[in-house]
Every structure is written in C-alpha cells, then in structure tokens.
Amino acid sequence: MDVIKAIEAEQMKDQAEHFRIGDTVQVHFKIIEGQTERVQVFEGLVIAFQNSGISRTFVVRKISYGVGVERVFPLHSPRIEKVVIVRKGRVRRGKLYYIRDRVGKAAKVPELIRKKTQ
Amino acid sequence: MLGLIGRKVGMTQVFDDRGVLTPVTVIKIDPNVVVGARTEEKHGYSACLLGAEDVKPSRVTKPYAGQFKAVGGPKRYLMEMRDYEKEVSVGEALGVDVFKDIAFVDIEGTSKGKGFQGAMKRHGFSGGRATHGSKFKRGLGGTGMAATPSRIFKGTKMAGRMGGEKTSVQNLRVVRVDEDKQILMVKGAVPGPRKGIVIVRKAIKK
Numbered sequence: 001m002d003v004i005k006a007i008e009a010e011q012m013k014d015q016a017e018h019f020r021i022g023d024t025v026q027v028h029f030k031i032i033e034g035q036t037e038r039v040q041v042f043e044g045l046v047i048a049f050q051n052s053g054i055s056r057t058f059v060v061r062k063i064s065y066g067v068g069v070e071r072v073f074p075l076h077s078p079r080i081e082k083v084v085i086v087r088k089g090r091v092r093r094g095k096l097y098y099i100r101d102r103v104g105k106a107a108k109v110p111e112l113i114r115k116k117t118q
Numbered sequence: 119m120l121g122l123i124g125r126k127v128g129m130t131q132v133f134d135d136r137g138v139l140t141p142v143t144v145i146k147i148d149p150n151v152v153v154g155a156r157t158e159e160k161h162g163y164s165a166c167l168l169g170a171e172d173v174k175p176s177r178v179t180k181p182y183a184g185q186f187k188a189v190g191g192p193k194r195y196l197m198e199m200r201d202y203e204k205e206v207s208v209g210e211a212l213g214v215d216v217f218k219d220i221a222f223v224d225i226e227g228t229s230k231g232k233g234f235q236g237a238m239k240r241h242g243f244s245g246g247r248a249t250h251g252s253k254f255k256r257g258l259g260g261t262g263m264a265a266t267p268s269r270i271f272k273g274t275k276m277a278g279r280m281g282g283e284k285t286s287v288q289n290l291r292v293v294r295v296d297e298d299k300q301i302l303m304v305k306g307a308v309p310g311p312r313k314g315i316v317i318v319r320k321a322i323k324k
Contacts, residue, residue, distance in 0.1 A: 003301065004130045004144060011133055032136065055131050055139070079137035 008054040012076050017056075021046055021096060022089030022109045027060060027073055028081040039081055042071055045089070045109060047096035049075075061099065068100065088112040120203045121319035122150045122216055123170040123195050124302065126227065128312045132293060132303065142293050143308040145225075145316060147300050149211040151189050153196060166202035168212070169193030195315060203320075214300050217292055222321035223302075224288045227310035231282035241275040285309035289321050 019025050027042045044062030047070070051057055056075040061068060073080060089109035099107050127144040134140050148170055156165040167185075171194040175183050178192050186192040189209050204216065217223065237243040237258035246254030258277065262270040290304040308316055 003127050003146065003299065006299070007132065007144065007301075007303075008130055030137070053130070074133075074139050076133070077137055077139070078133055 005053075011054055016075050017049070019046060019083055019085050020088075021049065021094060022091030022112070023085050024087040024089065024109075025060065026084040026086055027071075028084070029073070030079045030081055032079075043086065044069075044071075045096070045099065047099060048094075061096075119199055119201050119319060119322075120216060120220070121168075121199050121317060122147050122212060122214075123168060123197065124148075124316050124318050126308055126310055126312055126314045126316050127301070129307065134293065140293060140305055141307075142303040142305055143290075145302045145304065145308070145318060147214045147302060147318075149213060149300075151193060152206045152208050152210045152212065153186060153189055153193065154208060155206075156198060163200065164202075165198040165200045166206055167196065167198055170195045197317065199319075213297065214295050214302050215297050217295050217302055217318070217320075218297075220292055220320050222289050222324040223292055223304060224286060224319045224321050225290055225304065225308050225316050226284060226286045226319070227308055227314055227316040229281045229283055229285040229309045230311050232280040234278060235280040236277045237275060240277060240280045243275075289324055 023046050024044065025046055029040050029042060031038055031040050042060060042062070044060040046058055047061050048059040049056065050059070050072075054076055057072050058075055059070055059072050061070045063069070088111065090112040091109055096109070099109075124145040124147040127146050129141065129143050131139050132142050150168045150170050152166060153169040154167040156163055156167065158164050169186065169189070169192075173192055173194040175192055183192040185196070204212075206212065232239070236256055238245045238256050243258055245256045246252050248255060258275075261274050261276065287306070287308060290306050290308070292302065293305050294301075294303040296303075302318065304318075310316060
C-alpha cells in the first residue's frame with residue numbers, strides 16, 4: 001500500500017483543504033477549450049467533503065437564476081487555480097445537505113465571527 | 119508478443135495531462151530474468167522464457183531448479199512468451215521500460231475466489247419474483263428436458279464454485295510507466311486480488 005500512498009502524495013497539493021464546510025468560496029477553475037484556456041469562477045457554499053487521499057472532493061452549491069446548482073470538484077485537481085474564501089460560516093454539521101430543502105433566509109448559514117483574544 | 123510478469127499493487131486515481139481524474143491499477147514489475155529461449159530449429163516454435171521473483175533452492179524440486187542454471191538461483195514464476203518482439207539474451211533482466219512506447223496492454227490474472235455461488239450470481243440468471251407470494255426466488259429453474267433425453271446435459275449452467283480462474287482484460291490504456299519505482303499504471307480494473315500475479319502483454323487487438 002505504501003506504493004499507492006507515494007503515488008498519491010506526489011500529486012497532492014499542500015494546504016489544499018484550507019476552507020471548511022459552511023464557508024462561501026470562489027473556485028477558480030481552469031477550462032480548456034481547444035487551444036485557449038480560461039478561468040471560470042464558481043462561487044457558492046461548501047456543503048460537503050467526500051472521500052480521502054487523492055480522490056478527495058468537495059461540493060459547492062449556489063443558486064443560479066433561481067435554480068440550485070451543485071458542482072463537485074476534486075480537491076487536488078490541477079485545474080483548480082485557487083480557492084478564495086469569501087465568507088466563513090458557522091455550522092454544526094459535517095454535511096449541509098439540509099440546505100437543499102430550504103429556500104430564502106432559511107437556507108442561510110450564519111457567519112462565523114471569532115472573538116478576538118486579548 | 120511482448121510481455122512481463124508483475125504483481126497487482128492496488129487501485130488509485132491519477133490526474134492525467136488534461137487534469138481529469140482517471141482510475142488506475144498499479145502493477146509492480148520485479149525484474150523479469152530471461153531464463154532461456156525456445157527456437158524454431160530445436161523446439162519448433164520461438165519463445166522467450168521469463169522468470170520472476172527469487173525463491174530458495176530448497177523450496178523447489180531439483181528438476182525445476184535445474185532450468186535456472188544459467189541465471190543463478192531459481193525463480194518462483196516461470197513462463198513462456200511466444201514470439202518475443204525484443205532481442206533478449208539469457209540472464210538479462212527486463213523491467214517496466216519494455217512498455218515505454220506501448221499505449222495499450224492486455225492483462226491476465228486469476229480472478230478473486232467467490233466460493234460456492236448460486237446461478238444468479240454465477241451465471242447472471244434472472245431468478246424469480248421476490249414478492250406477491252412468490253415461492254421461487256433465487257432458484258435456477260429448469261435444467262433439462264423430459265423422458266428424452268432423460269438426463270441433464272454436461273456443462274449445464276448451475277450453482278457451484280465461482281471465481282479463482284484465469285481471466286483476461288484487453289486493451290487497457292497505459293497511463294504511466296515509472297522506471298524508478300518499476301511501476302506500471304493502467305486505466306481501469308485488473309482481475310485478481312491485491313498482491314496477485316498478473317501477466318501484462320502488449321495488446322493484440324490494437
């Protein structure tokens with residue numbers, strides 16, 4: 001199994017998982033169209049992390065023109081340029097699937113505000 | 119034909135050059151030593167004899183060990199590869215670099231043993247209805263005719279031992295060849311358990 005771990009470690013990004021469940025993030029995802037390459041930004045709420053090792057993925061949910069859209073990104077994908085945290089959320093669950101059944105204000109995640117320690 | 123003896127390490131995923139996550143099976147190739155050759159003149163066919171993995175001489179019979187005189191100690195696995203496409207000499211050790219310029223391979227292995235299984239799992243029979251008072255659930259149904267021939271034909275599909283037999287998969291794409299680690303990565307699954315012996319050959323249909 002060590003061989004497999006070594007293969008996975010080669011491809012893993014350091015500090016890839018710097019955001020958490022409930023955070024609102026911007027995923028800068030590279031899209032290759034024939035010859036040209038451009039960056040698409042997908043902004044939404046992180047509702048789940050799945051799997052482990054190189055296969056680890058995260059799910060980002062957003063409401064686009066009134067329709068809920070979820071995208072699954074491989075965490076260590078070379079096509080992810082960067083993930084920017086827009087807002088940190090305060091949540092008490094590891095998976096935020098309940099958000100799918102809620103509309104409007106009920107679908108909001110409160111912001112995480114840390115008290116400054118003196 | 120070009121081929122080597124290897125060992126399945128397990129499965130993982132890798133990002134290919136386009137950034138797509140691809141499922142791969144990792145195969146470790148320990149040095150394959152050329153033990154001998156079969157020639158057209160002497161044996162009537164041409165083949166290369168490959169041996170892999172050292173074994174203690176005390177663990178094998180003397181006639182078996184005798185075949186390895188030219189290469190030192192005996193090897194655990196020994197097989198003939200018909201019409202080897204590479205120029206090799208006896209005693210030479212072959213590694214993964216054999217597959218460096220090859221895009222597709224066929225892999226042969228021994229499938230995982232499943233034990234005694236019913237006809238549904240073993241042969242894909244449909245079985246019966248599960249609900250509505252069904253009294254025929256996973257049975258295999260009829261196996262033959264009536265007074266003529268008044269016997270069951272040989273080879274009729276029934277329950278029995280499943281798995282643990284030679285299985286091949288063809289046209290697996292070679293994703294990566296790592297010469298430092300002596301590792302071969304192919305896209306998709308390969309028959310057999312982890313640590314199982316597999317025979318990797320150049321694809322015959324590509």
